[in-house]
Amino acid sequence: MPKEQRRVLTQDEKSEILNKHRVCYICLKNLEGYSSEEIEFDHIYNYADGYPQDLSNFAPVHASKDPRKLNCHKAKGKKSPYKYREELRIKSKLEEISGLKDLCPSAVQSVYSILKDKKSITINGDTLPLYNQKIGNKDNFYFYHEIATKFIEDDDKIQLRPLEPKILPMIFHLKESVQLLPSLGRLDPDLKTIKIFDGQHKAVAQIIGNNRKKIPCLVFINPDVDKMRVVVYLAHSDFLQQRYKKSHIDAKLAEIYKQRIESFRKRVGDPNTNLKASSRVFIQLLNAVL
Ligand SMILES: [Zn+2]
Numbered sequence: 001m002p003k004e005q006r007r008v009l010t011q012d013e014k015s016e017i018l019n020k021h022r023v024c025y026i027c028l029k030n031l032e033g034y035s036s037e038e039i040e041f042d043h044i045y046n047y048a049d050g051y052p053q054d055l056s057n058f059a060p061v062h063a064s065k066d067p068r069k070l071n072c073h074k075a076k077g078k079k080s081p082y083k084y085r086e087e088l089r090i091k092s093k094l095e096e097i098s099g100l101k102d103l104c105p106s107a108v109q110s111v112y113s114i115l116k117d118k119k120s121i122t123i124n125g126d127t128l129p130l131y132n133q134k135i136g137n138k139d140n141f142y143f144y145h146e147i148a149t150k151f152i153e154d155d156d157k158i159q160l161r162p163l164e165p166k167i168l169p170m171i172f173h174l175k176e177s178v179q180l181l182p183s184l185g186r187l188d189p190d191l192k193t194i195k196i197f198d199g200q201h202k203a204v205a206q207i208i209g210n211n212r213k214k215i216p217c218l219v220f221i222n223p224d225v226d227k228m229r230v231v232v233y234l235a236h237s238d239f240l241q242q243r244y245k246k247s248h249i250d251a252k253l254a255e256i257y258k259q260r261i262e263s264f265r266k267r268v269g270d271p272n273t274n275l276k277a278s279s280r281v282f283i284q285l286l287n288a289v290l
Helices: 011-021 081-096 167-174 200-209 225-235 246-268 275-289
Strands: 039-043 058-062 112-114 120-123 126-129 141-148 152-154 183-188 193-198 214-221
Touching: 011 039, 011 058, 081 167, 081 200, 120 141, 126 141, 167 200, 183 200, 183 225, 193 200, 193 214, 193 225, 200 214
Parallel strands: 152 193, 183 214
Antiparallel strands: 039 058, 112 120, 120 126, 141 214, 183 193
16 A cells, blocks of 8 residues: 655645644644744644544644754654653653652542441442451451542552652553553541552552543552551562563563464465565564564
C-alpha cells in the first residue's frame, strides 16, 4: 500500500484550527506574537501510526526559530504532540508531589458494615465478598475492590518509602498496559479510613498518568499495624525473590518463538525455498510470531 501523503493545509483550514485552539497544543501558552512562519500545524496523533488526517487531528504548536521564543515543535522530537504534552503534564505533576500523601492527603471516612457470617462487607454502598486468611486461631479478613481515590490516604505508619525516580517510565508503561497487582491497604477501625501501605507507585501512576478516579486495592480489615510493618519490610528486603534475569527470559522467549515459527512453516512453507513469495511470507511470519 503506498504511503499516504501528509495533508497540506490551506490558509482557511489553518485559520479554522487557530480559532478552535488559540493556544499551543503542547505547552498551552498563547500563540499571540507568533507569525504564521512561527507556528507549525502538527498531527495531534501521528498519522504514521494510522490516525486520520482530519482537521480535528491537527493543532497549532510553537515553532519559532528565534531563540527568545518557544519552539515546542522542535522540543517534542519524533513524539506526537499528544505524547509529548502528556510527558510534560506528568513531569510537572510529579514535581508537585512527594508521594501518594500529596495526591490523597486525607480520606473521606468509609461507611461500612460486615455481615454476621463474615462472608461479605458492605462499604460505601458496595457489597463485596470478604475473605479470611486464617493463621492459627487468628482471623485476617480482607476484600478486593476498585476504590474511589477520595476514600484512600497514605499510610504513614507502614508506608515508609518515598517515591522513586523509576516511577516516570512506570507511569508511561501503565498508560499502555494492564496493572498486574493491586495496591494494598487497611481499613482503620478508629479513623474509618482506608490507608494504602503498599503499591504507592502504581496508585500514583494510575491517578496521575491515567487520571483514574478509582484504583484497584486489596484491603485488610484492621490488621496489627506493627506486624504488618514488619511483613511489608521483609517482603521488600529478605523475601524479595530473584529478579527476572534477562538472559534467562530471552532464552525462554526464543524457545516460544521457535515453536511458533516451526508450526507456521509447516502451515505455509519455508520462506527461504521460494524467493518470489519470500517477502510476503516473511510478513505473515512476523505477524504470526508477534
Ligand atoms: Zn508551545
